[in-house]
Amino acid sequence: MMSLLMLFVGLGITFIVAHFLMPGIYYIMAVRWLRSSNEVGHKVGLGIDPPFVSVIVPTYNEAGVIIQKLNNIYSQDYPKDRLEVLIVDSGSTDGTVELVHEWIKGHEDVNVRVIEEGIRMGKAHALNTALKYARGDIIVVTDADSLWLPDSLRNAIAWLMSNGVGAVSCSKIPRTNRDIETEYRSYYGLLRLAESRRFSSAIFHGELAAFKRELLEKIGGFPKDVGADDSHTAGFVSMMGYRAIIPEDVKCIEYVPSRGYWMWRVRRAQHLIQHFSRFLKYMLIDNRNSPREYRQIMLYEAYLHLINPWLFIIGLALLVVSALHGAVIPIALLLIGLALLSVRFFRTWVITQVILVVAAIRNLWNKELVWRKIEK
Incomplete structure (x- = not known):
């Protein structure tokens, strides 16, 4: 039982760390792209005969x-x-x-x-x-x-x-x-x-x-x-x-x-x-x-939308189960996480991950290709 509990703790921490690590790496890459000398392109004038x-x-x-x-x-x-x-x-x-x-x-x-x-x-x-x-x-x-x-x-x-x-x-x-x-x-x-x-x-x-x-x-x-x-x-x-x-x-x-x-x-x-x-x-x-550059972008984004949210949910579930069985480290991590929810960025991130998981599940029976209109 103790070995299984330690396995849950280890996997839970690993999944949570991986969940936050990969978006962090992509964000750093994005900031570097913005600061690089590469430009979007050179916007041209429309001239006297702009396209229809x-x-x-x-x-x-x-x-x-x-x-x-x-x-x-x-x-x-x-x-x-x-x-x-x-x-x-x-x-x-x-x-x-x-x-x-x-x-x-x-x-x-x-x-x-x-x-x-x-x-x-x-x-x-x-x-x-x-x-x-x-x-x-x-x-x-x-x-x-x-x-x-x-x-x-x-x-x-x-x-x-x-x-x-x-x-x-x-x-x-x-x-x-x-x-x-x-x-x-x-x-x-x-x-x-x-x-x-x-x-x-x-x-x-x-x-x-x-x-x-x-x-x-x-x-x-x-x-x-x-x-x-x-x-x-x-x-x-x-x-x-x-x-x-x-x-x-x-x-x-x-x-x-x-x-x-x-x-x-x-x-x-x-x-x-x-x-x-x-x-x-x-x-x-x-x-x-x-194009290689586009493949890099799409593979990262596919990971962030399709896989990364599940690492968070599974890791969180493993830590909760471990905490319920008295493991000290998961209890401390969960308390830290609850405290961090007071930070707007962290709270926004967590909610977004939950939305992605709910959306993935909902896609199994309703892809919302013709959706109910929501007034703005």
């Missing part, structure tokens, strides 16, 4: 935000004669489509079209429907309940014109009163910028995701069998040797829900787990010729 851009906005019962969204796109510092907006609606019942048509009547200097699917079949399906009607050389996807800064679109397109760049997304500015979300975003945002400096970001954002149309067509459009369609599409672009970056000067405002926040976090985690699970297979089996 199709902005796709998938909607489902967005009556509360759609006018604000249209006004936000309209106010962008980008030539309106080189821009079209495609509203692809998936069976809204709250008057979203009627509001769009009313808005169009007062803004005839920009081309806005409404595509009605009639039934909700998931975001990726809506995007692929809109792609059939889009005329732009650049395809920009954006969520209806997010906003861009005035120069976000111009800067994104300028970066997309840089050599070797195939996709561009945005840095997020969260609008929330939740400390856990702002703390999480500070760490998360640094990684996205650092990975872009290295080669490509492992995660893209639905608030603004811009792609060269020719690359979208090569990969067959947006994937319909994985929740993180934006990140997954950017991943395919990167595997072809193009960079999928998040520059510092492309910023979007993300509204974080006050009600349903935890379900929102779990759903997003589910989609990222689907994304990294699929790409782990691509990297290790199907496509070993992807």
Whole structure:
């Protein structure tokens, strides 16, 4: 019994140490990438003939935000004669489509079209429907309940014109009163910028995701069998040797829900787990010729999302069992951990690991490809 207890203690400590060690190493690497002389690239000017851009906005019962969204796109510092907006609606019942048509009547200097699917079949399906009607050389996807800064679109397109760049997304500015979300975003945002400096970001954002149309067509459009369609599409672009970056000067405002926040976090985690699970297979089996820098990023991120949270949960469980049997060291470690929960960063980290584990379990029966709308 004593030997088994010592084994539990040893394994528990090993798992907990490994859990915190690997993210720490990756964070140090990310800071070095940010401080290195390697730049994201050289943003070019748009010139006198900027590319024609199709902005796709998938909607489902967005009556509360759609006018604000249209006004936000309209106010962008980008030539309106080189821009079209495609509203692809998936069976809204709250008057979203009627509001769009009313808005169009007062803004005839920009081309806005409404595509009605009639039934909700998931975001990726809506995007692929809109792609059939889009005329732009650049395809920009954006969520209806997010906003861009005035120069976000111009800067994104300028970066997309840089050599070797195939996709561009945005840095997020969260609008929330939740400390856990702002703390999480500070760490998360640094990684996205650092990975872009290295080669490509492992995660893209639905608030603004811009792609060269020719690359979208090569990969067959947006994937319909994985929740993180934006990140997954950017991943395919990167595997072809193009960079999928998040520059510092492309910023979007993300509204974080006050009600349903935890379900929102779990759903997003589910989609990222689907994304990294699929790409782990691509990297290790199907496509070993992807850029070395991107393989390094994706393998680290896959580990952090798929394996590392379980080390924490299993290690914690072993320490709890050992403590219940009177082992002194696990009791001391658990008391230290409880004290550290008063530190916002540590508390945020622990909650994030629990969310990832819950999301992995929930993916076993519901992948949330068509999800219940959460108001923000």
